[in-house]
Each structure stands twice: as C-alpha cells, then as structure tokens.
Amino acid sequence: MRLTLVDYLHMRTTCTMFRSVSPPVDWKKKALEGLELPPLSQWLIFFEKDGVCSLVDPRHGDKYLISLPPSLSNCGIYYSKNGWLLMSGNTNSTFLFNPFTRKIVPFPKDDIPYRFFTSNMGFSCYPTSSDCLVVVFGQKFYEKVNLSYTRLGGQGWTDVDFVFCENSPVFYQGAFYCLGRGGNLGVLQFTAGEVTWRVLPKPTRPCCSYHQNFLVECNGELLSVFVGEFGKGVRIFKLNHFPMAWIEVESLGHYMIHISRSSSLAAMATAPGMENKIYFPRFCGQSGHSIVFYSLDTKKFHSFESGDADEDFYSTRAQLCSCWIEPTWC
Incomplete structure (x- = not known):
C-alpha cells in the first residue's frame, strides 16, 4: 500500500501471482476514510471523444x-487546481468538476459574463469551500477586456477593467497574479x-526573445516561464519582492513544473528522474503519448x-484544449 496508484496497477498486471496477492483497491474510498495515499505526479487531461476524458x-x-x-x-x-477542473459548455453551463470523485459544484445563477469571448479563468481554493473565489478574463469586444469575479455561493459577478493577459492566473498570497x-x-x-486591481510598474520584462x-x-515562490520562439530554449525567473524584479533561476532542485495555457502546476518530483524539468502538453515517440519536457540540466528537450x-520541440504534437491536473480522491 506504499505504492502509488500507477505503480500498484503495474504490479497487478505483471503476472497471475502478483495479481492474486494484490486485490483491487477502491482508492476513492480509502481517501474518504482519511488514509494517506502516496503522492502522484500531475497528469495531462483532455477530451478525446464525447463522454470520455483521457x-x-x-x-x-x-x-x-x-x-x-x-x-x-x-x-x-x-482551469485546473487541487484536482478540480473549471469547465464550461455550449448550453451556458459553467461548473467545477472533480473527475476522480465525479463531484460537480455549480456556479451561481448569474452565469459567466462574456461567455463566448472568454480568454482565461481561475479559482482560488477547493470549490467545496465558501471562500472559493472565481475570476474570468473575458473579452467583451475586440478591444476592451474585462476581469470579472465572484465568490461561490455569492450573488453573481462584478467587473473590473483589465489589461489583456493570455495565460492562466495564479492565486498567490491572497491575490490573483496575472502575467x-x-x-x-x-x-x-x-x-x-x-x-x-493594479498593474505593477515593476518588475519589467526579464527577457526579449520569447514566444x-x-x-x-x-x-512558495512566484515563477515566470518564458519559452523561446521555435522552441529555442526555456528560461525561468523568480519574483524578488525587494526590490521588485525577476531573478533568473538555473535549477528547480527536486521540483518539477507542468505548464499549459489553461493551468501551470509545480510540485516536488514523485519519482527519480522527474525533477528539474518542465513538462509540456506535447507528445512524441512511437507510442504517440510520450510527453515532451525541457531539462534544466541539459538545456534541451527530451x-x-x-x-x-534530443527532441525537436516543434516537430512534436501539441495537445490542444488540455491542462494538467493533480490526481486526488479527497
């Protein structure tokens, strides 16, 4: 029971003897009983066909x-955070969903404004909490961009003028930060x-050549990740609050980062060899679903x-409309 879910499944499929001594486990039930489960790496999640997600x-x-x-x-x-997905459909329905527990948390009656022009969304904490805040960066017209926010269980949405941002926000030290x-x-x-709402005069742009x-x-640190054009290098910077400036990071140590337009997550590496790497929602290899990463040790894609x-970053296949999720049955 000290194995992760993935390793446990692998052990059960090794041979008949291993399967006989390792019965199927209801991981959701064990989590609800309060038993500590081994940590899992973040997984890439996306929809391949109606009714099924991969x-x-x-x-x-x-x-x-x-x-x-x-x-x-x-x-x-x-958006994705703490094992939950922020989802929206064609029938003006918006909700938070945990694919592991299959629990759905609906939004307030007043639906998200500017639905068909929405750029990005985010939420602050577990949606089962009444303190959960939800923000939407929506383009009402082609030039004007608004930021809307609500509290789950609240009375609807409020607008704030916003300068356009094209990636997902991060809830950090009690505030939403946008790059x-x-x-x-x-x-x-x-x-x-x-x-x-403030646009900070500093820090200024840390590098010029990026895509x-x-x-x-x-x-506990706020990091920015800049990907060069045509996959020519990746640079990471840490926000230094005093003075307010970006400082380049040469190594993540035992941590790893998973980035995508909808969600970017960082965590301690859960298996040897996963540390000090940045994982992308891109596939390569004969299997068709080997994930591409950038190694800060070699400064190359693998x-x-x-x-x-080496992997040629732009010859790999991007998985659109995907994000990273932290597997949890809690």
Whole structure:
C-alpha cells in the first residue's frame, strides 16, 4: 500500500501471482476514510471523444480513461487546481468538476459574463469551500477586456477593467497574479471586502526573445516561464519582492513544473528522474503519448521514451484544449 496508484496497477498486471496477492483497491474510498495515499505526479487531461476524458502519466506515458457524466458532454476545460477542473459548455453551463470523485459544484445563477469571448479563468481554493473565489478574463469586444469575479455561493459577478493577459492566473498570497504579454504583472487583491486591481510598474520584462510565457507558484515562490520562439530554449525567473524584479533561476532542485495555457502546476518530483524539468502538453515517440519536457540540466528537450536523445520541440504534437491536473480522491 506504499505504492502509488500507477505503480500498484503495474504490479497487478505483471503476472497471475502478483495479481492474486494484490486485490483491487477502491482508492476513492480509502481517501474518504482519511488514509494517506502516496503522492502522484500531475497528469495531462483532455477530451478525446464525447463522454470520455483521457489522462496521461508524464513519467510512464500510460494513458487512462475516465467516463464522464452525460451533463459534461461537449464541455471545455478552462482551469485546473487541487484536482478540480473549471469547465464550461455550449448550453451556458459553467461548473467545477472533480473527475476522480465525479463531484460537480455549480456556479451561481448569474452565469459567466462574456461567455463566448472568454480568454482565461481561475479559482482560488477547493470549490467545496465558501471562500472559493472565481475570476474570468473575458473579452467583451475586440478591444476592451474585462476581469470579472465572484465568490461561490455569492450573488453573481462584478467587473473590473483589465489589461489583456493570455495565460492562466495564479492565486498567490491572497491575490490573483496575472502575467501580461510584456512580462509585467497584474494583481487582483481581495482585502476586507474590497477589491483592487493594479498593474505593477515593476518588475519589467526579464527577457526579449520569447514566444509564450507562463506563471506558476513553486515552493512558495512566484515563477515566470518564458519559452523561446521555435522552441529555442526555456528560461525561468523568480519574483524578488525587494526590490521588485525577476531573478533568473538555473535549477528547480527536486521540483518539477507542468505548464499549459489553461493551468501551470509545480510540485516536488514523485519519482527519480522527474525533477528539474518542465513538462509540456506535447507528445512524441512511437507510442504517440510520450510527453515532451525541457531539462534544466541539459538545456534541451527530451522525452522518457527517447532517453538522452534530443527532441525537436516543434516537430512534436501539441495537445490542444488540455491542462494538467493533480490526481486526488479527497
């Protein structure tokens, strides 16, 4: 029972004898009973067809399927945090969903504004908490962008003018931080019932040559990740609050980062060899679902299937409309 779920499943499929001494385990029931389960790596989650979502383990390249409730058909994933997905469908339905427990938390009656122009969304904590805050970066018209927010169980949405940001927000130290195209930061602060929005004059853009940028919290620090054009290198910076500036990070130590447009997550590596790497929602290899990562040790792209061989980042296959999720049965 000290094995992770993935390793336990692998052990049971090794041979008849192993299967006979390792009975099937109801992992959801054990989590609800309060038993501590071994940590799992973040998995890439996406929908392949109606009623089914796929989960890919970045270390082993294994793919798992989860059937979805009928009400979730034709829905899109906009954000992921603490094992929950923020989803929205074609029938003006928006909700939070845990694919492991199959629990659904609906939004307030007033639906998300600017639904068909929505850029990004985010939420602050477990949606089972009354303190859960939800934010939406929605483009009402082609030039004006609004930021809307609500509290689950509250009375609807409130707007704040916003400067466009193209990646998912991060709830950090009681506020939502957003990384703009120019590498600057916007902060949505909730204090004593008041809401303030600021675009910080500093830090300024830490590098010039990049194609995409991402924001992620790692071990209590706020990190920005900049991906060069045509996959030519990846640079990581840590926010230094005094003075307010980006400081380049050369190593993540035992941590790993999983980035995507909908969600970027960081965690301690759960298996040897996964540390000090940045994982992308891109596939390569003969299996078709070996995940591509950037190694801060070699400064190159690889996959576990290809070993030490380099991967050409833009010859790999991007998995659109996907995000990373932290498996949890709690």
